[in-house]
Amino acid sequence: MRNEFDVLKSPVITERSAILKEKFNQYVFRVDPDSSKGEIRRVIEKIFNVNVEKVRTANCRGKLRRLAMGRPQGRRPDWKKAIVTLKKGQEIKIEQEAKS
Secondary structure, X not given: OOOHHHHEEEEOOOHHHHHHHHHHOEEEEEEOOOOOHHHHHHHHHHHHOOOEEEXXXXXXXXXXXXXXXXXXXXXXXXXXXXXXXXXXXXXXXXXXXXXX
């Protein structure tokens, strides 16, 4: 049996995710590639004690990376993200770490 934190990896904190949070009450998370929408919904509701209205997922391909001139190329790993819409009036507190 999988743990909640095996399904839910981390929040995605970008400008776009901040706009989704403000305008549409949506939160973006990095999740396990094998997880389903129903599984993501149950985990979010259990961890954050909120009601999930909708879950959308996207499989993101890892980028090709060049290390240096003459060196071979590599790839970042593929990952899956979930965009979770909460019911009106609910929110999730996500603490951002200050990068200095």
